[in-house]
Amino acid sequence: MTAVYTLDQIQAALAGVDPIPIxxxxxxxxxQKRVVVAPVGELIFDNPPGDLHVKSGYVLGAENAVIKIxxxxxxxxxxxxxxxxxxxxxxxxKTGVLKAVLMDNGRLTDVRTAAxxxxxxxxxxxxxxxxxxxxxxxxxxxxQVLMLAPQCPCRNLLVWSRTDASAERYVxxxxxxxxTVERVATPRQVVEHxxxxxxxxxxxxxxxxxxxxxxxxxITAMGSDTTxxxxxxxxxxxxxxxxxxxxxxxxxxxxEIFHAVSSGHLSLDRVRELGQVIMQPTLGRTRQDQVxxxxxxxxxxQDIAIVDAxxxxxxxxxx
Amino acid sequence: MTAVYTLDQIQAALAGVDPIPIxxxxxxxxxQKRVVVAPVGELIFDNPPGDLHVKSGYVLGAENAVIKIxxxxxxxxxxxxxxxxxxxxxxxxKTGVLKAVLMDNGRLTDVRTAAxxxxxxxxxxxxxxxxxxxxxxxxxxxxQVLMLAPQCPCRNLLVWSRTDASAERYVxxxxxxxxTVERVATPRQVVEHxxxxxxxxxxxxxxxxxxxxxxxxxITAMGSDTTxxxxxxxxxxxxxxxxxxxxxxxxxxxxEIFHAVSSGHLSLDRVRELGQVIMQPTLGRTRQDQVxxxxxxxxxxQDIAIVDAxxxxxxxxxx
Numbered sequence: 001m002t003a004v005y006t007l008d009q010i011q012a013a014l015a016g017v018d019p020i021p022i023x024x025x026x027x028x029x030x031x032q033k034r035v036v037v038a039p040v041g042e043l044i045f046d047n048p049p050g051d052l053h054v055k056s057g058y059v060l061g062a063e064n065a066v067i068k069i070x071x072x073x074x075x076x077x078x079x080x081x082x083x084x085x086x087x088x089x090x091x092x093x094k095t096g097v098l099k100a101v102l103m104d105n106g107r108l109t110d111v112r113t114a115a116x117x118x119x120x121x122x123x124x125x126x127x128x129x130x131x132x133x134x135x136x137x138x139x140x141x142x143x144q145v146l147m148l149a150p151q152c153p154c155r156n157l158l159v160w161s162r163t164d165a166s167a168e169r170y171v172x173x174x175x176x177x178x179x180t181v182e183r184v185a186t187p188r189q190v191v192e193h194x195x196x197x198x199x200x201x202x203x204x205x206x207x208x209x210x211x212x213x214x215x216x217x218x219i220t221a222m223g224s225d226t227t228x229x230x231x232x233x234x235x236x237x238x239x240x241x242x243x244x245x246x247x248x249x250x251x252x253x254x255x256e257i258f259h260a261v262s263s264g265h266l267s268l269d270r271v272r273e274l275g276q277v278i279m280q281p282t283l284g285r286t287r288q289d290q291v292x293x294x295x296x297x298x299x300x301x302q303d304i305a306i307v308d309a310x311x312x313x314x315x316x317x318x319x
Numbered sequence: 320m321t322a323v324y325t326l327d328q329i330q331a332a333l334a335g336v337d338p339i340p341i342x343x344x345x346x347x348x349x350x351q352k353r354v355v356v357a358p359v360g361e362l363i364f365d366n367p368p369g370d371l372h373v374k375s376g377y378v379l380g381a382e383n384a385v386i387k388i389x390x391x392x393x394x395x396x397x398x399x400x401x402x403x404x405x406x407x408x409x410x411x412x413k414t415g416v417l418k419a420v421l422m423d424n425g426r427l428t429d430v431r432t433a434a435x436x437x438x439x440x441x442x443x444x445x446x447x448x449x450x451x452x453x454x455x456x457x458x459x460x461x462x463q464v465l466m467l468a469p470q471c472p473c474r475n476l477l478v479w480s481r482t483d484a485s486a487e488r489y490v491x492x493x494x495x496x497x498x499t500v501e502r503v504a505t506p507r508q509v510v511e512h513x514x515x516x517x518x519x520x521x522x523x524x525x526x527x528x529x530x531x532x533x534x535x536x537x538i539t540a541m542g543s544d545t546t547x548x549x550x551x552x553x554x555x556x557x558x559x560x561x562x563x564x565x566x567x568x569x570x571x572x573x574x575e576i577f578h579a580v581s582s583g584h585l586s587l588d589r590v591r592e593l594g595q596v597i598m599q600p601t602l603g604r605t606r607q608d609q610v611x612x613x614x615x616x617x618x619x620x621q622d623i624a625i626v627d628a629x630x631x632x633x634x635x636x637x638x
Contacts, residue, residue, distance in 0.1 A: 002406075002422060004323055004420075036362060036363075037362075038360040038361050038362050038373065039358055039360065040360075041357040041358065041359075041360040041373055041375050041386075042357050043355060043356075043357050043375055043376065043377065043384055044355075045377075045384075045412060045415075048413060048414075050414075050415050052375070052384060052386075052410060052415060054357065054360055054373050054375055054386060056360050056362055056371070056373055057362065058362065058364075065362055065364075065371060067360075067371075067373060067388055069386055069408055069410075071410055071415025071416075071417075072415065073413075073414050073415040076414055076415070079414075081414055081416065083415075084415075085410065085414075085415045085416045085417045086417060087321075087408065087417055087420070089388055089406065091371065091388075091390055091404065093364060094367060094392075095367075095369075095392050095395055095398075095400055095404075096364075096369050096371060096390025096391065096392040096395070096402075096403075096404045097390075097400065097404045098390075098404045098405060098406055098422075098424070101323075101406070101420060101422075103321060103417075103420075105417070
């Protein structure tokens with residue numbers, strides 16, 4: 001029998017999971033070539049704009065294969081609908097039998113994506129940022145910051161968002177979470193005053209220019225996951241001391257590095273894979289004045305890892 | 320709310336659907352470029368051997384996007400498990416919201432795949448075959464034949480299968496369905512005596528040689544849908560008067576035509592797309608002595624079309 005799990009059940013199971021070490025181990029497995037993934041299945045919609053991604057794969061020798069489906073329709077926000085939807089499918093690696101459907105509505109993607117930001121910060125962020133800067137005011141703009149809290153004492157936020165209403169909500173929400181939050185009018189003001197910067201927008205035009213970036217800054221760019229989306233001018237990557245990707249394969253076809261490499265700003269052999277950095281931390285930040293950039297487009301192995309952990313906390317059927 | 324539909328509900332809805340015209344219209348929409356599809360997501364498993372395919376897409380201007388997941392683990396049969404598993408996901412094209420999960424366990428794939436064979440036969444099969452030949456003894460070996468019944472009066476079957484037990488079951492099952500069935504020891508005996516041939520095996524080695532094929536024969540090769548699987552010697556395609564594919568794009572990377580083209584036996588410009596043949600039937604069989612081959616690897620548009628029809632027969636939630 002196939003188990004169908006509700007979002008409530010999944011949230012309860014998530015409460016018992018620390019996603020950061022789980023996602024970190026996933027990146028290592030990926031860089032060690034122990035993960036088989038299919039190319040990302042991508043559907044782009046024009047009217048209204050949206051995208052739908054299917055990520056699937058399995059860890060060699062494990063029990064399950066995981067297929068994760070998530071949609072992003074950012075105009076939904078103005079219509080009172082959540083921008084993200086989706087679910088996760090679990091099938092046996094030994095029989096192909098459908099074992100579980102996790103009606104997570106994109107929640108597992110949210111968590112594994114934010115956890116990747118925290119993993120990145122462990123190896124790339126400056127030691128004592130006085131301000132965390134955020135572009136965007138959606139789910140990831142919140143979760144990425146909250147996921148940093150256990151490892152980073154900074155509670156000062158600067159936020160910029162395209163839309164007033166969501167920026168206001170963001171300020172209120174994060175203040176309730178104990179952060180000092182200031183909203184600024186331009187991405188430039190964020191970049192000039194923050195040392196740890198998270199870009200979490202669906203922008204298709206670069207928001208950050210290289211001239212604004214101070215020595216010692218780290219930027220995690222996680223908003224761009226298609227060929228169209230872009231948050232950083234390619235010169236930002238060209239000027240960085242260290243550029244890290246979640247996947248050397250995937251970054252050639254989507255995200256910030258794709259733009260920077262295809263426009264000739266960046267040579268791919270300068271890019272380091274996150275799993276390699278985790279295994280050999282000297283590939284990460286070694287001096288406080290370095291500029292570091294991580295470009296995350298999201299990997300199936302993150303879905304596999306978080307699902308594996310969550311399944312252990314869910315009521316067992318016939319697993 | 321997302322509706323989760325059981326196999327029983329889906330079967331009940333299928334009973335009210337004639338899939339052949341629906342799938343035919345789907346192929347036309349595809350060849351008219353009215354369908355957006357993602358590249359096939361494919362995971363291959365080695366131990367035990369199996370594959371998992373994700374096909375997704377949408378018809379421009381329609382309501383939904385469809386993601387179909389199906390696994391094939393052919394060694395399951397010997398272990399008392401079904402070789403096929405899977406489900407179908409329906410999301411709104413306008414909001415990305417997850418609308419329905421169809422726990423069809425591969426049933427919709429079975430039906431839309433068999434219906435494609437019937438569509439092919441309308442345009443390519445000889446007028447009055449005296450014998451239908453089948454390689455394989457699984458679900459498609461049955462369904463492809465049964466789906467032909469309304470349009471083809473022939474009830475004489477020749478069947479070959481690798482494994483005795485499944486061949487015996489096939490003979491019994493099809494006799495109960497009113498067919499005269501003879502089991503033969505080699506693929507060659509099938510090919511030499513049948514005028515309408517269906518290959519429905521997961522073979523990775525060619526089973527049919529060009530010399531065996533008589534004038535006037537039609538072959539629907541539907542078993543091969545990866546780069547590894549192959550049922551026909553490439554010389555069979557080279558020697559055919561007409562070669563039809565479901566997708567000119569997809570046939571360059573998987574299936575019989577992929578093998579024939581990449582080995583230099585067949586020029587891609589000789590291959591006709593099924594939707595084009597439907598729109599212009601003179602691209603199909605025009606003489607009874609022609610040898611015709613159709614290579615079907617399965618398209619997302621078939622999933623979209625059958626799901627659309629089935630959804631109309633399912634209890635409505637908030638669609």
